[in-house]
Structures are given as C-alpha cells and as structure tokens.
Amino acid sequence: MIIHVDQPVVEVHDLTVTYERRPVLWDIDFTLPGGILAGIIGPNGAGKTTLIKAAMDLVVPGSGFVRLFGKSLKEVRSKVSYVPQRRTVDWDFPASVYDVILMGTYPSLGLFRYPRKAEKELALDALRKVELEDFKNRQISQLSGGQQQRVFLARALTQNADLFFMDEPFAGVDAATEKTIIKVLQELTSHGKTVVVVHHDLQSVAKYFDWTIMIHSRLIASGPTSQVFTPELVEKTYGGKLDLLTEVAHLLQTEKLPPRED
Amino acid sequence: MIAERLAEFLSFSDPILLSVTLGVVLLSSTSAIVGTFTFLRKQALVGDAVAHSVLPGICLAFIIGESKNPIYLIIGAFITGWLSINLIHKITKTTRLKEDTAIALVLSVFFGVGIVLLTYIQHSGIPGHSGLDHILFGQAAAITRSDVHVFGMVSILLITSVLLFYKELKTTAFDSDFARSAGMKVSFADLMLTTLTVLAVVTGIQAVGVVLVAAMLITPPAAARYWTHDLPLMIILSAIFGAVSGFMGTLASYVLPNMPTGPWIIVTITGIAFFSFIFAPGKGVLFRLYHQFKVRRRMLTENVLKDMYMAGEKRGNHNNAFTLPEIAAHRRMHKEKLQSGLNKLYLDRFLKKDENGWHFTISGLNKARRLVKIHRLWETYLTRYVGIAPDHVHDDAEAIEHYITPELEKKLTDELDRPEKDPHESEIPYD
Structure with a gap:
C-alpha cells in the first residue's frame, strides 16, 4: 500500500541504486507530507541507509531522483540536515562535545568565517535541548553511546533545518536518551518540521511515527502508520519471500549486466 | 672538543x-x-x-x-x-x-x-x-x-x-x-x-x-x-x-x-x-599502569574488609580481634597479598592491630558493612529482576560491588524495597 500526497516535502521518484552492480534499491517511489515524523523500517540490508544517503546525494542513484521541497537538494541544502549513523565516525577524534555541536554551524558560515556569539549561542541552546549541559567540555571519546547520539542530534539542531534525515538515532542508546531524542523530534514536528528516521525497533513504530515507510530492497508500503503498519505488511517486509529478487540481483552482479537498459 | x-x-x-x-x-x-x-x-x-x-x-x-x-x-x-x-x-x-x-x-x-x-x-x-x-x-x-x-x-x-x-x-x-x-x-x-x-x-x-x-x-x-x-x-x-x-x-x-x-x-x-x-x-602507559594498580589494590582491600565482616558475622561479633586464619577462611588468597591488603587498610586507619590480631576502626566497620550490603543487594537484584539463579550470582556481585556509587546504592535499595535477606538467606546489614 503506497499513499501519495500532494505538494510533498520529500518526493522519491523511481529510485534505483546499485552497489558494485548489485541493486540495493529497486524502483523506490513515494512521497511524504511536511510536518511529520516518519520512520523507515525494514530488515538488515534492506537499503534503509542507502535510501537516505541517496536523498542526501551521498550515493549516486542508477536511475530516478529525489526532490526535497519540490527542488533538487542543491537548491535547498541549507534547509536539510543529515545525521549519519553514530558508528561511522571515529569518536577518538580530539574534540569536545561543544566542538562537535558547533560544527553544525560551519556549513552556513561558508569559507573563511568562524563562529561568533550567535553561532555559539545556537550551539549552547542545542546542548540544553539534548540535556548535555554537564558534558559541554567532555572529550567525545569519554561519552556513552547514548550521549554520542545526542551530540549528533544537537549538531543537527544547530543547522536550523526544516527537514531532517537521521540514520538509526535510536540504535544502541539507553532509555533516557531515547526519551530525550523522541521529545526533541516531536518538538521539531510540532513546529512544522519534517523528520525522517531510519528505525529498527518494531515495538516503538506505532508509538513514535506518524508515517511509516517499509522497504526491503523494494518499497513495500508508505503511508500513515495507522494504515500501513499492519501485521500483513510487516510480515511482507520482514518475512516475505524475496529469494527470486536476491537471485536476480546476484545474477546482475556476476553477469555484469546493467539494471536498466540505457 | x-x-x-x-x-x-x-x-x-x-x-x-x-x-x-x-x-x-x-x-x-x-x-x-x-x-x-x-x-x-x-x-x-x-x-x-x-x-x-x-x-x-x-x-x-x-x-x-x-x-x-x-x-x-x-x-x-x-x-x-x-x-x-x-x-x-x-x-x-x-x-x-x-x-x-x-x-x-x-x-x-x-x-x-x-x-x-x-x-x-x-x-x-x-x-x-x-x-x-x-x-x-x-x-x-x-x-x-x-x-x-x-x-x-x-x-x-x-x-x-x-x-x-x-x-x-x-x-x-x-x-x-x-x-x-x-x-x-x-x-x-x-x-x-x-x-x-x-x-x-x-x-x-x-x-x-x-x-x-x-x-x-x-x-x-x-x-x-x-x-x-x-x-x-x-x-x-x-x-x-x-x-x-x-x-x-x-x-x-x-x-x-x-x-x-x-x-x-x-x-x-x-x-x-x-x-x-x-x-x-x-x-600514557605509566599512568594506565598506576591506575590499574590502584583499582586492583582497592579491590583487594575491599575484599579483605568484607571477609573480615563476614567472619565477624559467623562468630557473632565484630568488635573482638580477628586472627589471620579467621580472615583468610573466606577465600583463597595469597598470604602476602592478604598481608599487603591488611597493611594498606592499617595505613588508611580502617583497621587497628594489637597482639591478638586485627580490629575494625569505626570507619572500617562502616565501610565493610556497606560493601557486604551492596554485595547482597546486587545478588538480590540479579535473582529477582534479571532472573539469574541464586547459585550463579556471587561472581557477578563480587565484581560489581566495587563500582556501585552511593546514588546507585540508594536506587537499588528503593527498587528492591529494602529487603531483609539476600538469595542465600544471609541478612543484609543496613546502618
């Protein structure tokens, strides 16, 4: 079941992404309205991370495109924020919590300009929102997983974006952090901002997300959680027989065939 | 030149x-x-x-x-x-x-x-x-x-x-x-x-x-x-x-x-x-070694205090002197190690000694009681909430007891509703 909307904030159109010729995403096509908290769910290797990386132009799609606010990412970049998976960076980097959060203000500054009072206050504000005031000068390698995740969230907050893509912000965090993060995300959506989250915990889907996108290489469902988060669709996403698809993907890889005729 | x-x-x-x-x-x-x-x-x-x-x-x-x-x-x-x-x-x-x-x-x-x-x-x-x-x-x-x-x-x-x-x-x-x-x-x-x-x-x-x-x-x-x-x-x-x-x-x-x-x-x-x-x-390596040494020594002294307290429980009083064999009865420990632990506790004035053996000082007894309490509370917590069998919880508690902060200790006591006894039916000593 795929429910489309008019005037979408996010439009993913016929998106196909391959990795070393192996298709990771097939023909993904959905739209998202603004002001919602949306969850992308699917089993391991379903292409969830690839999907938001494609939205952020971090992977090049084989075909199809993503439009944000009806425009290409390049035109609206300052309104979009991306939070990578916590484990993708080396937390032994010589920086404090405050240093990392302040990095969120760098992109808007452009070349040769450095944070002044305004940016610093933005960072302090974000620090408060994720409840890390006491850790401002803590070296980032000394943080727990949950605290690291909150640092990443705070960095995104300083970007003052209207649309957020977050990769597994709830993975491996403690209960207190989960509560803080969901509070911050809900506050964002209550201000009309749109948040798209890659998520792995089925237990909390119904509780957290207004909108759910289910993928397993291909799109299974996209729509309001109350309509699409059904046992049948979950079963189709996680348990569904995709052997044939996997086999074809493997064939494309070994035979060096392009996934599209062009 | x-x-x-x-x-x-x-x-x-x-x-x-x-x-x-x-x-x-x-x-x-x-x-x-x-x-x-x-x-x-x-x-x-x-x-x-x-x-x-x-x-x-x-x-x-x-x-x-x-x-x-x-x-x-x-x-x-x-x-x-x-x-x-x-x-x-x-x-x-x-x-x-x-x-x-x-x-x-x-x-x-x-x-x-x-x-x-x-x-x-x-x-x-x-x-x-x-x-x-x-x-x-x-x-x-x-x-x-x-x-x-x-x-x-x-x-x-x-x-x-x-x-x-x-x-x-x-x-x-x-x-x-x-x-x-x-x-x-x-x-x-x-x-x-x-x-x-x-x-x-x-x-x-x-x-x-x-x-x-x-x-x-x-x-x-x-x-x-x-x-x-x-x-x-x-x-x-x-x-x-x-x-x-x-x-x-x-x-x-x-x-x-x-x-x-x-x-x-x-x-x-x-x-x-x-x-x-x-x-x-x-x-640096030296700093880490020193840190390790300190942690080990703390574990040693805390274990000695706990053993003494339990030896005291066994005979029904904590005030008389403890002999070396009495203290050593609780666990296998090298004689020199036990001796160095005792000496450290003596220097820190947690213990006194006379011709009959070793005595607790007031703060030594408090510290020992607290350690035994935490050990038993943690064992209770593990059996009650984590579902580990009573005969398997001892080693866990043995390690954890050295790290529990006073805040955690309070939480633990409240959560368990101040139990009287641990899973082995030993009394939990409160102040």
Whole structure:
C-alpha cells in the first residue's frame, strides 16, 4: 500500500541504486507530507541507509531522483540536515562535545568565517535541548553511546533545518536518551518540521511515527502508520519471500549486466 | 672538543649554520602542522607513499632541466607526488583493491622508477649530477640561504592554508559524510590536504630525504595526541615537537663528528613520541599502569574488609580481634597479598592491630558493612529482576560491588524495597 500526497516535502521518484552492480534499491517511489515524523523500517540490508544517503546525494542513484521541497537538494541544502549513523565516525577524534555541536554551524558560515556569539549561542541552546549541559567540555571519546547520539542530534539542531534525515538515532542508546531524542523530534514536528528516521525497533513504530515507510530492497508500503503498519505488511517486509529478487540481483552482479537498459 | 662545537653552534655566529638551522626548524614544524590532518584522516601511509613517489619527479625534472635549481626539482616532485595520491584514490574507488594494496602498489612502482632514473643519471654524465642521491636521505648541510627563502614561503603558504581552511579540514577529518551532506567543500578540502601534504613532503625532503620524510609528517601529531584532546592545542604541540626535533637534528650533526641531520631529526622525534607514549598523563602507559594498580589494590582491600565482616558475622561479633586464619577462611588468597591488603587498610586507619590480631576502626566497620550490603543487594537484584539463579550470582556481585556509587546504592535499595535477606538467606546489614 503506497499513499501519495500532494505538494510533498520529500518526493522519491523511481529510485534505483546499485552497489558494485548489485541493486540495493529497486524502483523506490513515494512521497511524504511536511510536518511529520516518519520512520523507515525494514530488515538488515534492506537499503534503509542507502535510501537516505541517496536523498542526501551521498550515493549516486542508477536511475530516478529525489526532490526535497519540490527542488533538487542543491537548491535547498541549507534547509536539510543529515545525521549519519553514530558508528561511522571515529569518536577518538580530539574534540569536545561543544566542538562537535558547533560544527553544525560551519556549513552556513561558508569559507573563511568562524563562529561568533550567535553561532555559539545556537550551539549552547542545542546542548540544553539534548540535556548535555554537564558534558559541554567532555572529550567525545569519554561519552556513552547514548550521549554520542545526542551530540549528533544537537549538531543537527544547530543547522536550523526544516527537514531532517537521521540514520538509526535510536540504535544502541539507553532509555533516557531515547526519551530525550523522541521529545526533541516531536518538538521539531510540532513546529512544522519534517523528520525522517531510519528505525529498527518494531515495538516503538506505532508509538513514535506518524508515517511509516517499509522497504526491503523494494518499497513495500508508505503511508500513515495507522494504515500501513499492519501485521500483513510487516510480515511482507520482514518475512516475505524475496529469494527470486536476491537471485536476480546476484545474477546482475556476476553477469555484469546493467539494471536498466540505457 | 664537543663542548667547543656546542658553544659554537649555540652562538649562531656562522650565517650558513644559522640559515640551515632556521630552514630545518621551519620545515619540520610546518610538516608537523600539515601532518596533524594527515594523521587525523588516517592517511599516514598515503603520506609515506607520496614521499617515495616524488623521487621520479625530481629525477625527471633534473634530466629535463639539467639543473639542480630547487624550483625545478620542487615542481617535478610535486607533479609525481600529486599523481601518486590521486592514483591511490582512483584505484581504491574504481577497483576491488583495498587502500593498503593500492598504497603498496603505487609506492613501490613510483619508487622503483625513481631509483632507475637516479641510477641512469649517475651514469649518464649529465653535468652537476653529483649530490642528487642525497634526496634519498636528505642533506641539511646543503641548505643555502636561498633555499631558506623558498622554505619560508612554502611554510607561510602551508600555515595560512591550514588557518583559512581549518573549519573544512577539521569537519572533513571528523565526519566527511556530514560535511558533504551539508554542502561543505569536501572535495576542495581533500584536494587542499593532498596538495599541502605533497608540498610538505617535497620541502621536507631537503632535510631528511625521501625515505624518512613521512615520519616528519606523522610522528609529531602522534606524539601530540597523547597530551591533549583539543585540536588547536594538538596542532601547536605537534609544531613544537617538530621544531624541537629539527633543532636537535641540526645540533647533533654539527656537534658530533660525521653525523647526518635527517636521521637525527627522526631519532629525536621518535624519542619524543616514545616519551609521550610512556609518560603522558591519562593516555600514557605509566599512568594506565598506576591506575590499574590502584583499582586492583582497592579491590583487594575491599575484599579483605568484607571477609573480615563476614567472619565477624559467623562468630557473632565484630568488635573482638580477628586472627589471620579467621580472615583468610573466606577465600583463597595469597598470604602476602592478604598481608599487603591488611597493611594498606592499617595505613588508611580502617583497621587497628594489637597482639591478638586485627580490629575494625569505626570507619572500617562502616565501610565493610556497606560493601557486604551492596554485595547482597546486587545478588538480590540479579535473582529477582534479571532472573539469574541464586547459585550463579556471587561472581557477578563480587565484581560489581566495587563500582556501585552511593546514588546507585540508594536506587537499588528503593527498587528492591529494602529487603531483609539476600538469595542465600544471609541478612543484609543496613546502618
């Protein structure tokens, strides 16, 4: 079941992404309205991370495109924020919590300009929102997983974006952090901002997300959680027989065939 | 003799010596600054590959230009050095080969070609070829005043670039996906770092040569990382370490007979790195050993206190003296270990001793009671909430009891609703 909307904030159109010729995403096509908290769910290797990386132009799609606010990412970049998976960076980097959060203000500054009072206050504000005031000068390698995740969230907050893509912000965090993060995300959506989250915990889907996108290489469902988060669709996403698809993907890889005729 | 040379060196009365020293110090501190980012990007091996890859460039420049003019040589070195870095990235991106393989391939091919060219030059009879082989291990003594001017300009260029693009270099080094997603000039920062690395290598060759120059890039930041968690401070420290080793290298080669400058620079900087590795607070080996020792000793003394308390429970009072066998009855422990634990507790005045044996002091008894309480509370918690069988919880509690803070202790008591007895039916002692 795929429910489309008019005037979408996010439009993913016929998106196909391959990795070393192996298709990771097939023909993904959905739209998202603004002001919602949306969850992308699917089993391991379903292409969830690839999907938001494609939205952020971090992977090049084989075909199809993503439009944000009806425009290409390049035109609206300052309104979009991306939070990578916590484990993708080396937390032994010589920086404090405050240093990392302040990095969120760098992109808007452009070349040769450095944070002044305004940016610093933005960072302090974000620090408060994720409840890390006491850790401002803590070296980032000394943080727990949950605290690291909150640092990443705070960095995104300083970007003052209207649309957020977050990769597994709830993975491996403690209960207190989960509560803080969901509070911050809900506050964002209550201000009309749109948040798209890659998520792995089925237990909390119904509780957290207004909108759910289910993928397993291909799109299974996209729509309001109350309509699409059904046992049948979950079963189709996680348990569904995709052997044939996997086999074809493997064939494309070994035979060096392009996934599209062009 | 050596003292005389030392005095002569330190007076800097010889203008040539002054320019050599200045040149080397400048070189080594700037490559240390650039190297900080190479280090943080985990590109240390790439730096080494670049260093080896400048050799064919230098030789070609000499063959074509028939001159040892540093500008020619720098341009030649720059071209092949830059080519090598891009080749490594290209191979890693477009083939199935991993980065380490790409580095090894590029390094050996370029260096091999370089050596072939160098041998050709030496037998070709091109005028002025003598001394070119110094690019292998460097020859600081050959640095002239005009070289120092060139180094000075390169240094200023490098330091200004790092200052101007600090934000981009830092963000890209920490989280390049984020930087790219936010539209920061990541490819530009990469290009910048590549260029800066090649430039630092090319100038550094004068002093230490192709083979050792990577150490000048990487060792100073590696040493500096031990002393600080702050990036600006790390860069400054790295520059200082670089400068000191440059200075020491020139000094050693001047004062001691027949000593080369380059290798001495590397020996000094490695010495600094080694010192940092051992003595730096927090991250150094000594500090960690001391910390470990303290943790072990705390566990030992706490275990002794607990054993004494339980021995007291067994006989029904905690006030009389405890004999050694009584204390040792609870667990297998080496006699000397037990004795050293007791001595430490005595020094801390948790215990007193007289001819009958050991006694608790008031604070010793309180501490012992608290430890036993935490141990038993934790056992209760594990059986009740975590569902571990009562006969399996002892070892867990044995480790955890040393770490429970007073806050956790209170939470634990409240959560369990102040139980009277632990899973083994032993009474939990409250104050």
